[in-house]
Amino acid sequence: MATAAAASARLTTGLCRLATISSATTTSSLTPTQLRGFRCLATTSTPINAPRSSPARSSRRRPAAPLARVTATAIRPLSTTVPRLDTLEDTFEPATIERESDSVDVCIVGGGPAGLAAAIRLKQLANEAGNDEFRVLLLEKAGEIGAHILSGAVIQPTAIDELLPDWLDEGNESRFEGATPAAGDKMRFLTKGMSIPVPAPPQMHNKGNYIVSLNEFTKWLGERAEEVGVEVYPGFAASEVLYHADGSVKGVATNDLGIARTGKPKETFERGMEFHARITLFGEGCHGSLSKQVIKKFDLRSESQPQTYGLGVKEVWEVQPEKFKKGEIVHSMGYPLPYDTYGGGWMYHFGDNLVSIGLVTALDYTNPWLSPYGEFQKMKQHPLYRDVLEGGKCISYGARAIIEGGFQSIPKVAFPGGALIGDSAGFVNVPKIKGSHNAMKSGMLAAEATWTALQGSTDSGAVFLYDYEDFLRKSFIWRELKEVRNMRPSFHTPLGIYGGIMYSGLEAFILKGRVPWTLKHKVTDHEATKPADQCTKIEYPKPDGKLTFDILTSVSRTGTNHEEDQPVHLQVKDWDKHTAETYPAFKGLENRFCPAGVYEYVDDPSKPEGVRFQINAQNCIHCKTCDIKAPNQDINWQVPQGGEGPKYYMT
């Protein structure tokens, strides 16, 4: 697998891409100065197709382009003897350079559980059929597979048992070693000082499940994908969907690298690359930036309800051995969240003295003074959590949005030339707080539908995965999501959490979804927020630096990094307009909903609102909350340069 480290070792490869601009139209559109710039850069580079160290890949066809993306941190300053691209004329337009392209059978966007399960299943089918020419290529924006994955996680092994039945076998040399068997469930309703035991609904029983770090598990899955012949490309952020003239999806393109904040190319400029495929599977996880576009383009939500989300904020602690109860799973509801805000906490004991602790806050909360990060810090001070953490050490932090809409929010998943898989479609079972098994299974079903469709397709026309939708309806994903469909929306009643708990209890223990009605999600998350002057202001206690932390200390534990001099990937067209439309009513809610301190309103008497909007994009941890919760939907989360973002550890 091409890691960011490998990318670093091959840092000149990216520059060399410029030398491969071979088409006459391409080169003829450049000025002599531009061409000189490219050639000089190219002469300092290693050959594009230099062999990679991975023996698993060496015998396969590969993209004609660099095999490892050059990350921002990996780029070496050029020697002063080399002409700099910033000497190029102001008129130089990166988009005028034609992109290199590579054609594969299936392109998968996103190396999470869904994308990797789809990729592995496809290659298993191809290998069983003796077709080693069948190319499956997977693009992942993180510098290393798994580095952007954040989850709980207690996993239900249904899908992995089917995909790689020997994944835990002692005799299997490449088994996954980080699985802690679940050993008992506790469910608690919290008040500020009390912890009241409540019966855990059957959906939350975890017998037979495993506690894992999902980012470790995903990394391991990436290695298994390489073993079966998937071409795995971390550090490649897909930024654009490509379409054929007939409107079907043709593939994706990765973004240009080395563009300055001003939009001009720098000396590190590297044009993006196109990946063409008969089928493109979008497995970008919750609220994917390209999935959002295809959902709109093909009107995939025409028959479903809007998607709703939560934000999970998480830490991993190394606790004192006497407080560690291997395999214990604790869930809580109630404190610290207000009664009208859905959500809950978790604490999982796994590995060697490790505890995963987190809080999910539903993003349809109404009070713009609320901070999911601040609520999480408060939760750790409750005796249920404090007693375990005190004396321990926080080793990791992260946050990620989670899909909550469930059955009624599943969009159409197939469209000409592609499909949505995993959280990109939205298969999380919210009462279970689990989505990884459904994400993997959906990827596997899409893979099987793709394989059948491509075997049966003799012409080069658009392929439509009718079977995928059909397979989904017949699968356990459909059955389990349908059964719990009314639980999450039942929390929308005026009784808030109390009404929801009562109705959900009835559904969980007696009705089990066998009712003729389907409750609706009342409003989208961004519409749910009330003006600040209609809500009680919330003051969060100052962090103590032992149990609770300020946001920048937490961000430093994510390892996140983005090169500063690049176009801001949190796209707000007009910052002053955004301020005028958002600040007076919501008094800086972006600062409170962002779990990484990216947004700020800085005092500025020269501005009509008395404040200036500021985006500290380097801190972003790719949770997608701003794109979901911005009240006027004027923040567009776009992929930054490939290889950037968090470098999560044990999340």
Ligand SMILES: Cc1cc2nc3c(=O)[nH]c(=O)nc-3n(C[C@H](O)[C@H](O)[C@H](O)COP(=O)(O)OP(=O)(O)OC[C@H]3O[C@@H](n4cnc5c(N)ncnc54)[C@H](O)[C@@H]3O)c2cc1C
């Ligand atoms: C706080 C929290 C707690 C959870 N707890 C549990 C639990 O206990 N058990 C459980 O089973 N599930 C849990 N889930 C749900 C589970 O994590 C998800 O269902 C699962 O990770 C979805 O897998 P996925 O592959 O669809 O998406 P993801 O895991 O999100 O993976 C998507 C991948 O695609 C990459 N990507 C995105 N866009 C692009 C792009 N344009 N180009 C290239 N790469 C891209 C991302 O970097 C990422 O690596 C939890 C989720 C959260 C947020």
Ligand code: SF4
């Ligand atoms: S900027 Fe947006 S995506 Fe990035 S961490 Fe903040 S809320 Fe999440």
